[in-house]
Amino acid sequence: xxxxxxxxxxxxLSVAILVLWQVFYMNPRIEAQRExxxxxxxxTQTQAPQLDGAPTPGAANDVxxxxxxxxxxxxxxxxxxxxxxxxxxxxxxxxxxxxxxxxINLTGGRIDDLILKDYRVTVxxxxxxxxxxxxxxxPDGYFAEVGFVGNAETGEVPGPSTVWTLEGEQKLxxxxxxxxxxxxxxxxxxxxxxxxxxNYMFTISDSVANAGEAAVxxxxxxxxxxxxxxxxxxxxxxxxxxxxxxxxxxxxxxDYSDLAEKRQIQPGKSEDGWLGITDKYWAVxxxxxxxxxxxxxxxxxxxxxxxxxxxxxxxxxxxxxxQAHTLETMVFAGAKETAKIDAYEEERGIRQFDLLIDxxxxxxxxxxxxxxxxxxxxxxxxxxxxxxxTTVIVKAIFFPLANKSYKSMANMKKVxxxxxxxxxxxxxxxxxxxxxxxxxxxTEKINPLAxxxxxxxxxxxxxxxxxxxxxxIEMRHAPFFGWIKDLSAPDPTSLFNLFGLLPYDVxxxxxxxxxxxxxxxxxxxxxxxxxxxxxxxxxxxxxxxPVVFTFMLASFPAGLVIYWAWNNLLSITQQGIIMKxxxxxxxxxxxxxxxxxxxxxxxx
Numbered sequence: 001x002x003x004x005x006x007x008x009x010x011x012x013l014s015v016a017i018l019v020l021w022q023v024f025y026m027n028p029r030i031e032a033q034r035e036x037x038x039x040x041x042x043x044t045q046t047q048a049p050q051l052d053g054a055p056t057p058g059a060a061n062d063v064x065x066x067x068x069x070x071x072x073x074x075x076x077x078x079x080x081x082x083x084x085x086x087x088x089x090x091x092x093x094x095x096x097x098x099x100x101x102x103x104i105n106l107t108g109g110r111i112d113d114l115i116l117k118d119y120r121v122t123v124x125x126x127x128x129x130x131x132x133x134x135x136x137x138x139p140d141g142y143f144a145e146v147g148f149v150g151n152a153e154t155g156e157v158p159g160p161s162t163v164w165t166l167e168g169e170q171k172l173x174x175x176x177x178x179x180x181x182x183x184x185x186x187x188x189x190x191x192x193x194x195x196x197x198x199n200y201m202f203t204i205s206d207s208v209a210n211a212g213e214a215a216v217x218x219x220x221x222x223x224x225x226x227x228x229x230x231x232x233x234x235x236x237x238x239x240x241x242x243x244x245x246x247x248x249x250x251x252x253x254x255d256y257s258d259l260a261e262k263r264q265i266q267p268g269k270s271e272d273g274w275l276g277i278t279d280k281y282w283a284v285x286x287x288x289x290x291x292x293x294x295x296x297x298x299x300x301x302x303x304x305x306x307x308x309x310x311x312x313x314x315x316x317x318x319x320x321x322x323q324a325h326t327l328e329t330m331v332f333a334g335a336k337e338t339a340k341i342d343a344y345e346e347e348r349g350i351r352q353f354d355l356l357i358d359x360x361x362x363x364x365x366x367x368x369x370x371x372x373x374x375x376x377x378x379x380x381x382x383x384x385x386x387x388x389x390t391t392v393i394v395k396a397i398f399f400p401l402a403n404k405s406y407k408s409m410a411n412m413k414k415v416x417x418x419x420x421x422x423x424x425x426x427x428x429x430x431x432x433x434x435x436x437x438x439x440x441x442x443t444e445k446i447n448p449l450a451x452x453x454x455x456x457x458x459x460x461x462x463x464x465x466x467x468x469x470x471x472x473i474e475m476r477h478a479p480f481f482g483w484i485k486d487l488s489a490p491d492p493t494s495l496f497n498l499f500g501l502l503p504y505d506v507x508x509x510x511x512x513x514x515x516x517x518x519x520x521x522x523x524x525x526x527x528x529x530x531x532x533x534x535x536x537x538x539x540x541x542x543x544x545x546p547v548v549f550t551f552m553l554a555s556f557p558a559g560l561v562i563y564w565a566w567n568n569l570l571s572i573t574q575q576g577i578i579m580k581x582x583x584x585x586x587x588x589x590x591x592x593x594x595x596x597x598x599x600x601x602x603x604x
Contacts, residue, residue: 063159064221064297064313065149086135087113091163093178094171098198100334102133104172105143108160109180109192111202112136112143114333116282123477123485132282132333141227142277144284144331146204148190149313150218155186157218158206164192174198187212188319200334201344208317209324217318220294220327222286223311224276229256233280238358238471242310243285244275245352246296253358254298256308265298273351275310276332281473283356287330287348288312332356335473338370358471365464370472377474383487384480387465387559391566394461395574403578415444462564469557480562484515487559491515512554515561520550522568529575 092103095114102113114133121127133142150157158164164180172178177195184190193205210216232240242254247270254265271293276285288294292314301307319325330348334340336357345353359366372393376386395402418440426433469475475488483493491513493499499514524546553561 062223062225062299062301062307062309062311063147063149064223064295064311065219083131083134083138086137089135089137091166093166093180093194095196096171097174097196100196100200104178104194105135106164106166106180108145108147108162109158109164109194110143110145110160111331111333112141112145116335119281119335119473120477123479130282133284136225136227139228140230142225142284144202144222144224144286144333146206146220146222146286146329146331148206148208148218148220150216153186153214154188154216154218155184157184157188158182158190158192172196186216188216199337199340200332201348202331202333204329204331205326206329207324207326208319210319210321213321215318215320217316219316220289220292220314220329221311222288222329222331223309224284224286225307225309225311226277227305227307229260229306229308230279232256235470237360237467238280240279241277242275242298242308243278243283243356244273244296244298244310245355246270246273246275251352251355252298259298259300259308260302260306263300267296269293269295274332274353274356275312276356277308277310278336278356278358280471281336281476282334283332283336285332285353285356286310286312287332287350288314289327289329292317292327337473338374360467360471362460362464362467365460366467369461369464370468370474373468374474382480383475383478384484384559384562387487387563388566390465391563391570395567395570399574402574415440462560465563466556466560469559475557475559478559480558484558484562487562488557490555491558491561512550513558515558515565516550516554519553519561519565519568520546522565522572523549526568526572526575529572529579 087103091106092113093106095102095104095111099117101115101117102111104110105112112133112135114131116130116132119130121130133144134140136143145160147159147162148154148157149159156162162182164182167179167181169176169178172194174197177193180192180194182190182192187210189209189211191207191209193207195203195205206220208218230240239253239255241256242252242259244252244267246252247268249267252265252267252275259265272290273296274285274287275296275298276283278285294312294314296312297310299309299311301309314327317325317327330350332344338354338357341354341356344350354367369390373383373386373390376389377383380386380389419437422433422436422440426436469488476486478487479485480487484491490511492511493513494510495512495517496510497503497505527542527546553564
């Protein structure tokens, strides 16, 4: 029993240290990073009109394998007063699908105006839709662009400053692709066809027709560029920044701070894969054509403004006279919905595209758990109910092991008097004490560590559920019942203003809501089912542990706290039934009564 208590204490203290580190170190660090990002964006906006002669953010100086001398820039940038003004400054093709809206800039053929119709900034009614992509004239510019890198023989080729000619359809929809053309003075005609599906995938087909008299060689490029350092969660459990799967390196996850320090990261050449920039719930990624090997790159620029870029450059393409060559590039820009990401990976053959969602090291637990919760959501209609049902399923799967564990714990309680007698008899000889205890365990067929298994099982499940709630967009703004409008956010109520009855707000660290309190109560009751530890230090830890966990978990997603409270309640019921069947005494009521009994004064 003492071994069990020590194990529980170790686990509890380990979790406490991790959560306290999150609350008192990581959270302030996250706020500091957000403030730095905000200041950087303000500085970028303030300095933009003063960039006379400086390299243009998003112009040719950023194109892989290119120099401004070959493809001239567009001049010094002028920060647009509003997003609408930046969009109105150039000719565009409208994008209108069931899930996204926006436009394509005919200068550069960029996708730099994209709004997600299904997602809003907050849960409040009438909240603005998520603006994913923005023109480069904005301090938060963010765009996807493909083009070509030529030479003296090719003449001018499509790049950042190329003005395309629109032919045919005036609006891009899932049923109506748009066609853009550009012809240079060397007899090269470039035809770009842009299509989009009903979700978040664009397909860009670039055809190069050579009507000249000599063969030409040119390379294709693609890039996703982001101006300014965006605010991130800054939490180790989640990657936000540049990402890709290319070559033999496999998954590459690069933080903004790491790229700013290294300035350029160039993996090996690749023949398949993808690369881009990811946020917590959204991402923009490019899938280069598999017909041509390409060189991926992740780059940081600070000449005239901070910019991050994921790009690639293909091997040279030779186009003979009278011939044509086509490169097809896919661009994903939207919400990281699991079903859609998985479908793109399977249907379009994109290698490991599911890693665009940060499932973490426990991928083999986290992703199956998501599938279970998502299936139950579609059956029950509520993610909160799905979490409760998932808890029951997990309990059922591990019932035989937990049942054996609780039986062992019940038997440990039955031999408690004999253990106390052994400790008193061999109080001065620890070796004989341990030998006698092990002999007793062997005689009674008891495994003293069996009671640890429920805790060991719960820990990976707990962290897998935490990951699901934290990173999957399906949980974002998912309501439960009553005051819980977002299962991925903490319980918004607080004991310290009587759950909203008193007309004042409380500091974040005092947001101890209803569900954290219920979790603390169930944890307290579960611990009180066992005898009070004889050691005063252990007894004090056990007494205060539910209170400490209540404060710590108050900042966790409400869905996770609901899971823990429900899991505690099921464990109490299961443990009580097994203890009763085994004839072991349930200490709950005696322990609760003992809390209110007056303690006898020590004899003088």
